[in-house]
Amino acid sequence: MHLGGNHEFSTFRRTLGAVLATAAGAGRIDEAALTGWMGQHLKVRTVRYDDRDTLGRLEELVLAEIDPPLNLQGMPRNSLRVRLSALRRSFRTP
Template sequence: MTPDVQAVFDVLSDSSNAVDPKCFPADLQLAQRPGMYAWWGDAEACTVLGAELGVELPSLLYVGQAGATKWPSGKRSTATLATRIGRQHIRGNARSSTFRRTISALLLDQLQLVPAGGGRLDSPSNAVVSQWIAEHLTVGIVAVDDRDALGRVEQALLDQLDPPLNLDHCPSSAARARLTALRARISR
């Protein structure tokens, strides 16, 4: 059965469905499945992150997936919303999460974060990013059990929502070019 993209869109495009990272996952059974997620920023987050990019950001910042089959190889992922968001985005490091690398790159100067090489931050900086995420962002999730179709669902949502902090599968822009350059500072 093909996932209902509109139903996923309806949940992820409504910030009232998002929870504080300190409370994630609000529904453990739901989070133990593959699916889609959206990160939302409060007013301060949008101002601070947008200033680094030279644009005004909407509160819907980033959309991603957890657990999609990798194509063209057909390799099945075992990732779940809980592992992707909890372990990598909320408590991970910049190397394990594209989203976290993006947030870290945008906060690098303001929070005086220290890159540790290999796409990582040093431990104190990593803790600062985790705290900042917990204070300024919320995350909404939707289960999509069809791992084979999940990549197509993600692309459809990216096409509709065009979240400003997503780089892959989104139209190029000056802000995305700036974000790519900022992210490279952590990769060194």
């Protein structure tokens, strides 16, 4: 869903799509262009983790350690995340 779906169903796609659309001066998120950009610039890696009951806590620890700027939920608010949140709102479908 995040790599080839619709930005209305993926918070990651909405955030990235809003940034790319704004940079291109576009008034909407182009799903095909977003998917193409992601295919060219992003890599996905899976890691086996047997204890899925603690996976959520592991995610929290990793996010706290690396503080990825595009992660908005559950992360400390800063000027970049405030701006990203505003960009995302401007590309919501009414």
